[in-house]
Amino acid sequence: MQHIGILGSTGSIGTQALEVIAANQDDFCVTALAAYHNDTLLEEQIEYFKPEIAVLVDQAAADRLIRRYSGATRILTGEEGLLEAATHSKIDTVLTSLVGFAGLTPTIAAIEAGKNIALANKETLVAAGELVTALAKEKGVKILPVDSEHSAIFQCLQGENKDQISRILLTASGGPFRGLHRKDLENVTLEDCLRHPTWSMGKKITVDSATLANKGLEVIEAHWLFDVDYSQIEVVVHPQSIIHSMVEFNDGSIIAQMGKADMRVPIQYAFTYPDRSYTSYPRLDFKTLATLTFSEPDCVAFPALELAFTAGRTGGTLPCVFNAANEEAVYAFLKGELRFLDIAAVIGSVMKNHVTVPRPKLKDIYNADLWARTQACDFLKTIK
Template sequence: MIKIAILGSTGSIGRQTLEVVDRFPEELRVVALAAGKNRQPFLEQCLQYRPLIVSLATEEDAKWLKAALAEQNYYPEVHFGLDGLVRVATCEEATVVVTALSGAIGLRPTCAAIKANKQIALANKETLVAAGEYVTKLASEHQIQILPVDSEHSAIWQCLHGEEKTSVRRIILTASGGPFRQMARADLAKVTPQMALKHPNWTMGQKITIDSATLMNKGLEVIEARWLFNLDYSDIDVVVHPQSIIHSLVEYGDGSMLAHLGMPDMRIPIQYALSYPKRWFNDLPRLNLTELKGLTFEEPDLERFPALALAYQAGKQGGAAPAVLNAANEIAVHAFLAGRIGFMQIPEIVEKVLENHKPTGINNLEEILAIDQWARNEAARIISNC
């Protein structure tokens, strides 16, 4: 029996993780859950899965939850806030922690889970973007394997399995291109949040959907891949693949390419991260090759979508720059969703914050969090003057 804790259980990845649990009740058991402010859906999850430890974002919501659960004669540990996330992540009974939070808030509980010797099923890419060197070193010290949940990184992970790292020439991350792949730059300035939230292939949370539309999501994945697979940025390429059937590829020194194909369904990489090294049979929709009308590939347009170039720039600069990029982007995306800035202003604000950042190294988690907060404040300041 694999016992799991889920950080972000009411989000897209969290809900799909629970769908996987439902398919394999003999193999998987939920022992801890944490969510943000979606308290009614979270209550329903708690009553269905009966975890030992639960947490919501605020003390008020936690009190409401505790009372609602008591009415059902159910008395788990109830926590809230960042401390609650850490408590769920370090649940004694859990063997695997699924980090499905959105944003850098996942950093501290993920590190706590590693220190508690929990295997990490990582869907929170911002953790490795903001603190890749620190987190991977910490995982190595505790002999913890970080299992990627993102479809692209899961694909790379699977294509690398059993191969010598020295035989790898490069990895290629595929990007759908988002909903505005063919839109003229002048029209991109008119994009509304409602338009940007309509992804052509995937059903995801708001923040990651906007990141996909700007191609910042692919930039964050480039930085994440650098740390997951210990590669140089020169060995990580991005290609736009609108059909989202090939999830990523590895090119080897002999000219061979291994590609991972499948339906655009996040339950598949989630299941593999939980079942690894086994592959469990399921009843999910299958890819029918004879129904494919074609697989196409394009170079990403960095003029219309400069966020990808900014991510490469920050990654190559190293130090605190990726943390700055990530934090500034989070603030800019939230401002766009609130209607305070335009779509094309998102990368502009990120670039300004990067320009104002004084390059510095990172030695510990507190320094990472301090840089993260500085970048958020700086982005907010710039937005207030827009």
């Protein structure tokens, strides 16, 4: 029986992870659940899975739940509660699926406590990849990727010599605006952005997919997960989302991981690795598969992708700054305070003004994150 803690249990990844666990209750036990403010859904999850502890970071939401709930699960609040959920003594694996930079501190705490990490919070490695991967190695902890693309690469590398990698081919659906030119994007709306053609995700990551910033974050994540140079990472637009990513080796052979666009499969693999468990999820039928197409991303229409490559190649605190500026810009866009094309403009402006710390300590990462958010907010005032 593997004891699981889920940070971000009411989000898209968290709810699908609980579906996986519900289908495999002889193998997995939910020990801790944590969410930000969705007390209603968290209460339903508590009633079904009966974890030892459950956390609501938002105090008002926690107070509402505490007034209603009378069961055996301990209800905790705030950052302290989140850290307790990440480090609970019984937990074997922590699924980190919190949104954004907020996932960094509890992920580090979980690694310090010797927990394996099922990583769905890519921002952890974007902001502090060198520190986090070094800490995981020191503690003997596995970081198992949950993102479909990184899970695909991870699977392609099983039994292979990583020194013989030629290229990682990171696939991208292209989002809802694939094929559009920059001038076509001047007046797109939030509703347009949220119509993703293949994946059902939270609002923030769906907007990131539309700008290709999400693919940029995944490029930086891949660099740290698989210890490859940025010159070895190539983004390929594949709108069918059947091939989740590929690895080319030095003899020219390419191994691809394929399947339906279903996040439950990589989630389950992260929980069961190195084994595979049966699933009844929909299977790929090659007899009905018409075409698989591939193209180069348009970095003129979607400059956030190239900005991410620049941040990654520069290293130090600049990837953290890229992420923080993007988060602030996307939140402004979600509130109707910013146009779609201005998201990348905010990121570029903040990155340009940043003095990179080349080998940052953890305090430098937190300082860079705060600095970038302040800079982004100041820049937002000039373009509203």
